[in-house]
Amino acid sequence: MKWFVALVIVLNLVVAMYGSLKQRPPLDVHAQEVSPGQVKLLPASWTPDASAPQASAPKAQASAPAAKPAASAPAAKIVASAPKAQLPAKPAAKAEASKPSAKAKPAPQDKPAAAEPAKLACYRWGGLNDSLLARVKGGVPALKLKTAQISEDSKQESKGSGRLWVYYPPLATQAETKTLSAELKDKGFDNYIVSNDEFKGNLSLGLFGKEDAAKTLVARLKAAGYDKAVVKSKDQPAKTTTLTFKDLDAAQAEHLKALQKRLTPGIALKGC
Secondary structure (H helix, E strand, C coil): CHHHHHHHHHHHHHHHHHHHHCCCCCCCHHHCCCCHHHCCCCCCCCCCCCCCHHHHHHHHHHHHHHHHHHHHHHHHHHHHHHHHHCCCHHHHHHHHHHCCCCCCCCCCCCCCCCCCCCCCEEEEEEEECHHHHHHHHHHHHHHCCCHHHEEEEEEEEEECCCCEEEEECCCCCHHHHHHHHHHHHHCCCCCEECCCCCCCCCEEEEEECCHHHHHHHHHHHHHCCCCCCEEEECCEEEEEEEEEEEEECHHHHHHHHHHHHHHCCCCCCEEC
16 A cells, blocks of 8 residues: 555656656747836847846847837828728718709799889869969969879859849830839839849849749739740859869979968869
8 A cells, every 4th residue: 555655656756857847838928918118128239148148038028019019000090091081072072062952942032022103193173263263373383293284174064043033124225214113113013223234224123032933923014014024043154164183293292282272272172
């Protein structure tokens, strides 16, 4: 039994010695990670010492990893420069964005509203007799109107009291007419001799508002022997004129209104 234990110990010693004497494989310093802080750069004047070749080896090996960052620098530059190669594409994209779309239509611009022309006024100044017409025409030149802006329209109208007049025609001489007038008065027919108008010399027997009253008087005169009595309406035709003012601007219209109020306050202007 002791012999077996001693044999095992001897075998263990032999294996241990074999392992220590066996040559180890060379160490790959490139496979080891070295911190950049531990790397030391040698001066340019440094020369290896022949008496200590083994001591200088680690420095050379230690300096080897320092080349890796330098080697990786170009790669970083290439990677960093890669996006720069794509920069020319951006203006093209902007150019495409700046081009108007074929479907997109430009927004319609609001057209400025056209200024409306000023409205021109038109007025009629009517019912003017000859005296009023002369007064109005005297003030019209102050309006400074053109010939085409004013026109005149005249017509005949019947004007009067609406009453009926009974008269007796004059006789051959004024003396005979006076004698007739005295006879009629004696028989109850009141009268007088007209002396101031176109019916001068006629005997006026009265004015009546109703036709029946006028005809009754005529019948009484015939019954008394005076059969030449006449019934006449007192309405006489009269001439009236209407002035039309057209295409008046605001200033001319105001001046016309002022002129109307001053000359004919009772006759107002009317729109055309």
